[in-house]
Amino acid sequence: MQLLFFGSIQEELNMTDIELNLNASNLGELKSYLEKEYSFLQEQPYTFAVNEELVRDLNHPLNSGDTIALLPPFSGG
Amino acid sequence: MNIMKSPSGDLGAIKSIFIQGPIPMEEITHWLEHHQSKTKDGAHDLFLGQVRADEVEGKVVQYIEYTAYEEMANPVYQQIANDVISKYKVSCIHTLHSLGKVESGQWSLAVLVSAPHREDCFAACRELVERIKSELPVWGKEVFEDHTTAWKENTKESTVHHD
Numbered sequence: 001m002q003l004l005f006f007g008s009i010q011e012e013l014n015m016t017d018i019e020l021n022l023n024a025s026n027l028g029e030l031k032s033y034l035e036k037e038y039s040f041l042q043e044q045p046y047t048f049a050v051n052e053e054l055v056r057d058l059n060h061p062l063n064s065g066d067t068i069a070l071l072p073p074f075s076g077g
Numbered sequence: 078m079n080i081m082k083s084p085s086g087d088l089g090a091i092k093s094i095f096i097q098g099p100i101p102m103e104e105i106t107h108w109l110e111h112h113q114s115k116t117k118d119g120a121h122d123l124f125l126g127q128v129r130a131d132e133v134e135g136k137v138v139q140y141i142e143y144t145a146y147e148e149m150a151n152p153v154y155q156q157i158a159n160d161v162i163s164k165y166k167v168s169c170i171h172t173l174h175s176l177g178k179v180e181s182g183q184w185s186l187a188v189l190v191s192a193p194h195r196e197d198c199f200a201a202c203r204e205l206v207e208r209i210k211s212e213l214p215v216w217g218k219e220v221f222e223d224h225t226t227a228w229k230e231n232t233k234e235s236t237v238h239h240d
Contacts (some may be wrong), residue, residue, distance in 0.1 A: 005217035008228045049214070050168055052149040068212075069146055075229040076143070076174060076215025077126045077186045077206070 001031075001062060008026040012040055015052050028058035031070065094154050094172045095147060099183035100125075108171050108189050116169055120195040122202035126186030136221040140180040143230060146214040157208045165201040167192040172205070174215065185217075186210075196205050 001024075002019045024030040027048055035041045048055050049069040050062070062068070096104075103122070112121060113159050132140045158170055168191050175185040192198035210231050217229035 004146070004163065004210065006214065007218075008143065010144075011218075027120075049146070049149055054149075069144065069149070071214050072228070073215065074211065074214055075217045076145070076213045076229045077210035077231065 002047060002067045004067060007067065007075075008019055009041070009044065009070050009072050011025060012044075013030040013038060026057060026058065026062055027060045027068075030062060033056055034070075041070075045073055078128070093147065093151050094174050095145060095150070095176050097177050098173075099138045099175055099185065100173050100177045104173060105187060105189075112169070112191055115168065115191065118191045118193060120192050120198040122190045122192075122195075122198045124186070124202055124206050125184045126187045126206075127184055128181045129211075130181035133219070133221070133227060136223060136225065138181055138219045139222050140178050140186065140220050141217040142178055142220060143174075143176050143185060143215060143217050145174070145176060145216070150213045150215060154209065157205065157212060161201050161205050161208075163171055165192070165197040166194070167197055167201045170201075170205065172209070174209070174213070175225075217238050 001020050001022065002017060004019055005013050005015060010016055010033060022030065024033060027050070031048075045059060048060075049071055051067055052069075054071075082199045105125075109121070110117060112212050128141050129138065130169075154172065158172070162170065163166070169189075170191075171187070171189040173187045179185045186206070186209065188202055188209070190205065191200040192201065219229050221227075
């Protein structure tokens, strides 16, 4: 799966995206992995988008070809 | 980007609402000129979002650097525009949002709503602006005079009911 990072998360990680070979069956498993790997995410408010759609349900199933974005709070306008 | 209601009530697909840098005055005057021939409209409501020279802990914001998840933001905007145009009696919506550097005093968001009457025009414009600010995956990084930065946070100025 491909991960995309935006805003303050992108700045903190100093990368825009990463290809991840992770056996995560749902969004919750990915979230646990990410927060262990990048501990600042435990304190950082963010939401997920899967294939360009906002997903709040952590039971949302994931497939290996998915594009998952980590989105900090929006501040456009 | 311009969205007009067709006779069947459908909306044309948009390409992108984003523009690199501040929104130029010419773009706004072009929109307005274009509407003088639309004589069924009786009202235009124009919202311009301007970068404020906010003072944070003694430092003044010089500019905001905007980034967006464009592949997601454009369809989200399209949905918002569809919702608004089916809820209110409006004939036309124009929206532009900046990416990249926008200095204090310059415009980063422009929304023009045209309608036969003012009531729907005001309400539709208000709802569009509020939803753009809360639902579009766009981020602003404030850059101060001393080159330090802070991630902008949007304050919620009102509650908008979507139904």
